[in-house]
Amino acid sequence: MKSCIINTPLGFTRIEGDLDGITTVTVLDSNENPTDIIPIELEDCAYQLQEYFQGIRKNFNLKLNPQGTPFQKKIWAMLQNIPYGKTVSYLDLAKQLGDVKTIRAVANANAKNPLWIIVPCHRVIGTDGSLTGYAGGLHRKEWLLNHESPYKQQSLF
Incomplete structure (x- = not known):
């Protein structure tokens, strides 16, 4: 499982996932250091989130793999x-x-x-x-x- 932290207008955000897809995207209530190098498996997610916050993206096109019932x-x-x-x-x-x-x-x-x-x-x-x-x-x-x-x-x- 790969992870990274990006900065967003609403706080630092952790993205986790692997080749099977993105498993979690979580906003953090603490100050974190953004990841210097985003793992390739998470790059598209980080990019699309930044586009969303810039008002460019309205829909996400990502491979998702959330764990739940x-x-x-x-x-x-x-x-x-x-x-x-x-x-x-x-x-x-x-x-x-x-x-x-x-x-x-x-x-x-x-x-x-x-x-x-x-x-x-x-x-x-x-x-x-x-x-x-x-x-x-x-x-x-x-x-x-x-x-x-x-x-x-x-x-x-």
């Missing part, structure tokens, strides 16, 4: 279908599964997403539009949703 993987696949700049609720996802009673399981699978940004769990919000729960911190979720919003707030000063 079949249910978690099903939810993560559903998350990848949420368009850039759009949001859905946990209840919407549970309804897509055909059982509103799965809402807690959906939220739990969402919280265990190992592929920060690439599998866009930040696009899932509360039914009332609130920014509920986010492993990377609500301030990052808000930043990501604003970054993807087609309606940019301009500064008056």
Whole structure:
């Protein structure tokens, strides 16, 4: 398993993976030293993340290999279908599964997403539009949703 650390506008980010694909992308809450030489297996992921933060990339094209239960993987696949700049609720996802009673399981699978940004769990919000729960911190979720919003707030000063 290879790993590297890159710097992003939301903090240092660890990428892990191998020839079978990217297994984790995690934002860190500590200061780390960015990796001088990014392993070839992770170069494309690092590049695409930088493009995303520059506003150039809206969709990722990477070989992914997240580790999880079949249910978690099903939810993560559903998350990848949420368009850039759009949001859905946990209840919407549970309804897509055909059982509103799965809402807690959906939220739990969402919280265990190992592929920060690439599998866009930040696009899932509360039914009332609130920014509920986010492993990377609500301030990052808000930043990501604003970054993807087609309606940019301009500064008056």
